Amino acid sequence: MPEFLTKRAGFWHYARRVPLAYADLDPRGVIRQSTKIRVADDPRAIRAQRAAERINGELEAFWRAAGTAEGAEAKARYDRARRDARRLGFPYITAVEVAQLPIAEILARFDVVAAAKPDDHAVEAAALGTVEPPALDLDGLFDEFEALMKPSLKGMSDDQVRRWQSPKKRAIANLRTVIGNKALAKLTRVDALDFQRWWIGRIEVEGVEIETANKDIGHLNKMLGKVENTHRLGLGPVFSQLRIEGGRTGQRTAFAPAYVQNTLLADGALAMLNPEARRILYLIAETGLRLSEACNLTAETIRLDDATPHVQVRPDGRRMKTEQSERDIPLVGVALMAMREHPEGFPRYRDQAAGLSAAVNKTLRENGLLPSEGHTVYSLRHTFEDRLTAVEAPDKIAAALMGHKYRRPRYGVGPSLAQKAEWLQRIAFRMPGTV
Known part of the structure; x- marks a missing residue:
């Protein structure tokens, strides 16, 4: 059966369960939509598959847009809370961290809140840390990694930077194809193994070089390791020791x-x-x-x-x-x-x-x-x-x-x-x- 297609009442229907990465954004559980193509008119689902691909593309674009909008809104709230905290004379920390401060410092923050207008929730958020930092996700992984690596990119030309960026962005895009956009803190070894299996399938069916897969795995391992060391996400070595054996280094042959x-x-x-x-x-x-x-x-x-x-x-x-x-x-x-x-x-x-x-x-x-x-x-x-x-x-x-x-x-x-x-x-x- 072609992907995401099912027969229902004599018609081809698109059917797909909402990926876990988007479950909070789309509560429908399973998405069902008729392609309006009769099974009798298209028994091999050739036209229906094209219709399903169009529906699937539009649906994934909707999920991505929803995730991007939610992420942008969360980041804007967090950035504002940090700016307001600096204006009030405090470093911004979360509510859990506020609770661990010496009592005098906690009271100083509550004094600022008490002196503000009763409906000024921005001051309360800034002083008491009630806005959680936005969760880092796959869509933001490269930007975060690049920001951490800025010092090491100094002296590169535009073309060298582009060539440094491209394989890392491609690795993230490939992983996203397999597991969708997902909070980095929720990545698991199972996700990494699913990605490895996806590459093994491509190697077997499409004849892709093993080292192409290993480069993706290596880039993801390095990026996640760097971000993990900075943000303490509790990930562990999700992508370590997943190289696929049997690859060749691709040593070029000299001309005679x-x-x-x-x-x-x-x-x-x-x-x-x-x-x-x-x-x-x-x-x-x-x-x-x-x-x-x-x-x-x-x-x-x-x-x-x-x-x-x-x-x-x-x-x-x-x-x-x-x-x-x-x-x-x-x-x-x-x-x-x-x-x-x-x-x-x-x-x-x-x-x-x-x-x-x-x-x-x-x-x-x-x-x-x-x-x-x-x-x-x-x-x-x-x-x-x-x-x-x-x-x-x-x-x-x-x-x-x-x-x-x-x-x-x-x-x-x-x-x-x-x-x-x-x-x-x-x-x-x-x-x-x-x-």
Whole structure:
């Protein structure tokens, strides 16, 4: 039987029990509504299912709106009580906490209430703590978590913040799909197990990657843990130890250097890409830059006229992945050619590395230029590291070029540009169109 559909008096009817999360807002218990479609006219419920989906969408929108309005009203009452308490000279605390104060402080609060107008309930609420704090729920989880994490987001660009936000919001939205909006204090291990089972079902039926599910579980565990530590909700480790076993880390596969030279760098092979995208690929193939590092180069960090032409990887309004990511990379081969064509960088893709990656990977895949599912644009960085290994570049040189931490104590200023350029010349690709 299709979801939420039942047969009644020869017609298809929508029927759904009000989720527990909305039981206080909708007392009807079970919602029943005719689709007005006869079973005889639609025996497989194809049209009825579409009608049920429409009814269900409207109903869930109603529940969400009711919950949002109630939550907003409760928050407004609480915020007003806190402001009034400060105006009266008291910190706002709940009635339970007021009762635990020394008797002199309790009497001082009652004196303020007695001095107010008889019908001034706002003063009473502020002084005696009769307004309960609004309950945190799933809909407010991300905003609360983000507020607690603000210091750690300092220095991120807008795109980095967006990429930090998106998977966490998606995890909450997925959990909400399973259990509805629910007060955080009422979340249980059963809710978490239901969410895990929902993901297992998707993995089995839709072929979703196990690690996609585990990322959701991990984000929820971290967010709830942070909020729990701050607000003492009494949750316990609701989402801990729920990772689904059997997942893969998704390690990207390196291109063979010969494939890069003979296929990707063949004359005209990347003509389907626009000039900026094409030359960003040339740049990262030759330098091992991360895509975000290449996209955010500027006229100030592209040094073509220096004795050793090079690019400078700097924060420039972004947070660097690691401390070692800040580095100078000499330009040789196809990278030097690319940057001479774009001496001011790639404005079309500045702070848009994620979008460029998705678009280029899609284009390369559609044109048969990715040898396997494991290959992506980022594979060029793995290829770069393999090429350094093949010529036996010293670990200190390789770490300085890759932006990795050098595992031994650091002395001096590290390899010079000339030294790094010498090793890059040993692995430089030939120009497209040359033999």
